[in-house]
Amino acid sequence: MPKVKLPKPPVPDALVPRPKRPGTAEKAGPRDVAKETGISAIDWVDERTGMSGAARWLMFRKVPKGTNWFYTLGSATMFAFLSQAVTGVFLAMYYIPDPAGGAYESVRYLTNEVFLGEFVRGMHKWGASVMVILVMLHMARTFFFGAYKYPRELNWIIGVVLLVLTFVMGFTGYLLPFDQKAYWATVVGVNINGTAPIIGPYLNDFIRAGPDFTSTTLARFYSIHMLLVPGALAALIGAHLWLVAKQGTTAPPWMKADKKGDVGEERA
Amino acid sequence: MNRAQREEYLREYSTLKNQGKPFFPYAVAKDSAMACVVMAVIILMTIILGAELLPKADPTTTTYVPRPEWYFYFLFELLRVIKPPELVALATIGIPTICLILLFLLPFYDRNPERRPERRPVATLAGIFTIVAIGYLTYLGATGGSPNELEIEAPPPIQAAGGEMLASYEAGRIMVAQSGCLACHKIGENGNDGPGPDLTEVGQRLPSQAIARTLQNPTAPMPPYDELATKNPEQFNNLVTFLSQLRE
Numbered sequence: 001m002p003k004v005k006l007p008k009p010p011v012p013d014a015l016v017p018r019p020k021r022p023g024t025a026e027k028a029g030p031r032d033v034a035k036e037t038g039i040s041a042i043d044w045v046d047e048r049t050g051m052s053g054a055a056r057w058l059m060f061r062k063v064p065k066g067t068n069w070f071y072t073l074g075s076a077t078m079f080a081f082l083s084q085a086v087t088g089v090f091l092a093m094y095y096i097p098d099p100a101g102g103a104y105e106s107v108r109y110l111t112n113e114v115f116l117g118e119f120v121r122g123m124h125k126w127g128a129s130v131m132v133i134l135v136m137l138h139m140a141r142t143f144f145f146g147a148y149k150y151p152r153e154l155n156w157i158i159g160v161v162l163l164v165l166t167f168v169m170g171f172t173g174y175l176l177p178f179d180q181k182a183y184w185a186t187v188v189g190v191n192i193n194g195t196a197p198i199i200g201p202y203l204n205d206f207i208r209a210g211p212d213f214t215s216t217t218l219a220r221f222y223s224i225h226m227l228l229v230p231g232a233l234a235a236l237i238g239a240h241l242w243l244v245a246k247q248g249t250t251a252p253p254w255m256k257a258d259k260k261g262d263v264g265e266e267r268a
Numbered sequence: 269m270n271r272a273q274r275e276e277y278l279r280e281y282s283t284l285k286n287q288g289k290p291f292f293p294y295a296v297a298k299d300s301a302m303a304c305v306v307m308a309v310i311i312l313m314t315i316i317l318g319a320e321l322l323p324k325a326d327p328t329t330t331t332y333v334p335r336p337e338w339y340f341y342f343l344f345e346l347l348r349v350i351k352p353p354e355l356v357a358l359a360t361i362g363i364p365t366i367c368l369i370l371l372f373l374l375p376f377y378d379r380n381p382e383r384r385p386e387r388r389p390v391a392t393l394a395g396i397f398t399i400v401a402i403g404y405l406t407y408l409g410a411t412g413g414s415p416n417e418l419e420i421e422a423p424p425p426i427q428a429a430g431g432e433m434l435a436s437y438e439a440g441r442i443m444v445a446q447s448g449c450l451a452c453h454k455i456g457e458n459g460n461d462g463p464g465p466d467l468t469e470v471g472q473r474l475p476s477q478a479i480a481r482t483l484q485n486p487t488a489p490m491p492p493y494d495e496l497a498t499k500n501p502e503q504f505n506n507l508v509t510f511l512s513q514l515r516e
Contacts, residue, residue, distance in 0.1 A: 059292035064284040067295065079303040083310060101449035104324040111321050130310050132339045143374075143395050146383030150269050150277060153375035160372050167339070174337055183325030184448075184491060185336045191489035192347075196321035196361040213327065237417035247287050247294075253383035 057245075064251035070145075071249060073138040078237060080131035085171075085234075087124040088226060095176065097222035099215050128170055135166050147250040155243040158236055165233050172225035178218065186221075187213065189221040269382045277381070327495050334453065340403045341409025347463030347489070348452075356463070362458070362487065386495050420456055424512055440510025443503060453515065454488070460514075464490060476512035483507065 028036075046052040063071075094110040094117070096102040110117040139159065142148055148156035174185040194204040209216035269277070289295075336344055337431070343364060350359035378391055385392045426437050450459030454466045470479065483504070484494040497504040 059296075060290045062285050062288045063291050063295045064281070064288040066284070067288070069298065069302070072298050073297070075299040076302045076306050078307050079299075080310070081309065082418065099325075101324070108321060117316060117321050122309055122317070122319035125319050126313035126317060128337075129309045129339065130306060130313070134306070140395070140399065144385045144392065146385070146388070146391075147384060149381070150274050150373045150380070156375050157372060162370075164368070165370075170337055170339060177321060178325045179322035180325055181322050182328070187491045188489045189336060189340070189484055191491065192343075192360045194488045195357045195365075197357055199358075200361070208388060224469065248281065251284040251288075253385070255284055258287060 039132070041255060055116070063249050064255065066252045066255035067249055068252065070141045073134060073141055074244070077131060077134040077138050078241075080127055080134055081233065081237065084124060084127050084131060087120050088125060091124055092226055097176070097219045099178060099213075099218040103176065103218060103230070107177045107179075119178050126141065128173065132166060132170065135163055140165065145250060145253050152243070153248055155240060155247070158240050158243070160239065162233065162236055165229050165236070168219075168229050169233070172221045172229065173223045176216065176225065183213075201217060204227075273381045278441060301509050338410065340407065342405035344463075345405040345409045348408070349462075350461065351437060356487070359463075420458070423513060423515065436506050436509045440504070440506035440508070443507050444510060447507075465512060467511065471512045471514040474512075479511050480504070480508045483511075 009066070042052070066081055093111065094106055094114060096106040098106075111121055143160065171186075171189060174189075175182050179208065190204055193207065194200045196203060199230070205211060207220070208214070208216075209220050308420050323484075346359045346363060349355070350356075350363075380388050380391070420441060422437050424432060426434055444455070445453065449455075449467075451462075452462065452464035453459050454461045454468060456468050461466075474482070480497070484491055484492060484497050493507070496507075
């Protein structure tokens with residue numbers, strides 16, 4: 001059926017909307033503003049910090065070809081550390097470093113009474129084991145792929161420090177529940193330290209805050225476990241990651257660049 | 269690595285890097301998947317293994333097993349492998365310190381520019397040896413004999429004496445079993461041989477006063493029993509009685 005065109009109703013010239021002058025933008029309605037909120041917020045931060053360049057450098061740097069699942073072990077370790085940090089914060093909300101009975105009692109209360117308390121404590125306990133295993137695997141990967149060689153020697157050293165700090169975390173954390181196993185294993189552990197020539201006894205006096213296990217000892221272990229070492233770990237993980245991003249992830253040692261690669265480089 | 273080798277590596281690496289993919293989203297996706305696996309493993313272990321809380325720590329008690337967390341077993345087992353008392357410091361501090369220094373300095377003494385594991389056999393074999401050694405020591409630590417079982421017949425003279433002497437001997441035997449002495453000492457067929465000395469015939473070697481003194485002021489890393497001696501002298505005497513009767 002042919003369409004019937006109706007004539008437009010007569011409108012006075014004054015009411016006809018004027019065509020826009022060329023070059024003027026459409027005025028943004030509230031809906032458009034809402035759509036752009038995210039971008040404008042990022043712009044606002046970026047204008048004041050200039051961080052978007054760094055973020056782009058970090059996220060869109062290239063990872064050499066051939067990287068495989070072995071290369072996720074480092075980030076997995078860091079994730080285990082983050083999990084330890086989060087569960088540790090919740091445990092610290094209930095823990096009292098009082099060897100006279102408060103420490104054990106607070107852990108018992110946390111385990112038996114607090115909602116999900118045993119679960120969070122279990123995650124912290126087993127998370128420690130998982131973190132140690134991941135550190136070892138990450139280190140083995142680095143070793144067998146020769147990834148500690150030039151120019152990444154310094155990052156290997158930072159990694160070894162991180163390994164030692166992880167073990168310090170394990171050692172200091174073991175005492176905190178203050179049950180039989182925790183107490184006696186730590187007594188033996190500290191005694192082992194004490195056999196070191198010359199510095200051994202001094203080291204022990206420092207660790208125990210005196211010649212014996214006293215109320216200060218537990219507080220000392222607690223503060224080392226939740227302030228000193230985690231702070232050092234976080235800072236060194238930051239340095240470790242920065243060096244990784246700056247120097248680039250290693251390629252698997254058997255990987256060879258394509259001969260056409262030079263062209264690719266020019267194109268890039 | 270000399271200068272030419274370093275430059276060669278950097279050139280090769282920059283080509284490889286250019287032929288790679290951007291970190292986001294390719295590596296980030298893999299890392300996130302791995303993070304989920306880690307989380308799942310931690311939660312599964314928590315649900316299956318739980319978080320056991322043992323009885324409260326008590327410095328005067330003797331029922332304990334001084335066992336570290338599993339990832340320290342390999343350090344603890346070194347003590348059992350290296351027995352002579354004059355070498356204890358070597359096992360406790362010496363070897364771990366040397367290993368740690370070697371680990372720190374690895375990039376400085378391994379100057380071979382080759383990176384493929386099969387083309388640097390010494391490094392690869394050393395790495396595998398280290399892993400096997402740590403694994404073996406951890407296994408030894410995990411399967412060490414139960415430190416709480418002690419089956420020993422009282423010797424004939426004690427049985428003949430009977431009465432208080434026998435009761436004291438039996439109480440001492442139970443105490444040694446409960447105290448986990450056998451985690452580090454051997455008594456006859458029971459317990460682990462090391463790090464502590466064999467106690468099978470300690471009664472022959474030392475008079476009971478010497479045993480008592482050693483218990484109160486032992487060689488590290490053994491925990492001292494002086495608190496037990498002052499707070500509960502009867503139990504302490506039982507312990508000494510039992511140990512001083514141990515002879516071939």
